[in-house]
Amino acid sequence: MKKKTYPLDLSAIAYPMMRTRKTESLFRFEATLDKATDPLLLKESLEETLRNYPSFKSEIVAGFFAHKLRENDAPLLVKEDTLPPLSPLRKEETNGYPFRLAYQGAEIVFEVFHALTDGNIGALFFSDLLTRYIGKRENLPFDLPPRDLTPTDAFLDCGKKRPLRELSLKRYNGKSVFGLLKDKKNFTLRPRLLSEEIDLEILKNKAKEQGATLTEYVAAAYLTAILSEAKNPLEKSISLFIPIDLRRFFPTKTLRNFVCFERIDLEKGRTDFSFSSVLASVCAQFREKITEERMREDLDDVVTGLTLPLVRYTPLFIKYPVFKLTHKLLNKVRQTAILSNVGSFPLSPQIATHVKSVRFFLNNNRNAPLNLAMLSYNGKCRVTLTCGLKETDIPEKFFSLLRV
Secondary structure (H helix, E strand, O other): OOOOEEEOOHHHOOHHHHOOOOOOOEEEEEEEEOOOOOHHHHHHHHHHHHHHOHHHOEEEEEOOOOEEEEEOOOOOOEEEOOOOOOOOOOHHHHOOOOEEEEEEOOEEEEEEEOOOOOHHHHHHHHHHHHHHHHHHHHOOOOOOOOOOOEOOOHHHHHOOOOOHHHOOOHHHOOOOOOOOOOOHHHEEEEEEEEEEEEEHHHHHHHHHHOOOOHHHHHHHHHHHHHHOOOOOOOOOOEEEEEEEEHHHOOOOOEOOOOEEEEEEEEOOOOOOOOHHHHHHHHHHHHHHHOOHHHHHHHHHHHHHHHOOHHHHOOOHHHHHHHHHHHHHHOOOOOOOEEEEEEEEOOOOHHHHOOEEEEEEEEOOOOOOOEEEEEEEEOOEEEEEEEEEEOOOOHHHHHHHHHHO
16 A cells, blocks of 8 residues: 655755755754653553654655655654654664654653744643553543644645745845854764753742843844854844744644744844843844744745745756755854744643643754743743753853843
């Protein structure tokens, strides 16, 4: 029987070409439970959860023009977690699936290749998996709400092509920005996972007192910490990339990627490094850039640019070397760091009783060695850093700003 295939969504087509033996675009969820993990029950729960996420039971294979997801019938693997965090996925660890599920004592780890989906759906899947696992383990009722998720490409469903002359290339400019890696010897491929648990209401109230949202407040604190290692006046602009969940603006049930990135910039020549000044700039940019009109423009840019015949119908054996060469020639730091907030992690009270904490981490690389992620759960905001720098004071300065 011929296996079912799914084309990668438009935002995911570059991810397989970007991966190397040392780095891959992954994100990671961790949950600490109240009891040691039962691996057989966890594997059984994974098999059942996958029924509601059809394109997850797949492997990424190369087609003639592009990579695609192909139905995978290999056995699912659940292993003890012995690997460095966010290591590139290896077939011997995953049987070809674009995710890894592992455990260590009472901790469960779920790492996902970004070509499969985004962090928002990743969080939903992990929540459903924990709900099923704990429900079965404790003999609890665990009626999951109907997801009705589909493997469609929401970019094509919700976006539209525009005349090529209207295509905006501002997001792809070659401007080099402030990078955190000053010495190549200061980078490690085995990042430290740093986290801070902060009372959600206290942090929200601090932000509200300053006229900011939670994400704006945390972003400003992080940028202020980065400024502590920059010269005054600022010699290069600092650029924080923010993935925006387009489901907020365009209704869809897709379980694939559906995010666009926006830049929050501190411009070259800046002399005021104070938190209040940075927060004012961050808030102004969030409200200017993260609007339905702007997201519509970004969405249509993706559809217009990535459905061009030259892009779609160039054979993959030509795309690969062109992509690698272009990446090498234009290998500049285009974002100082990335900040991703997947919001509230949904678990019912019955299930949450058995889950002590949940954390979310982004991968990193030499150009963005210190990335930031956020997740709210059980009245706490868990703020995390994936730190690939051997020496830096930024994490402590950042967390100290949030503790004030």
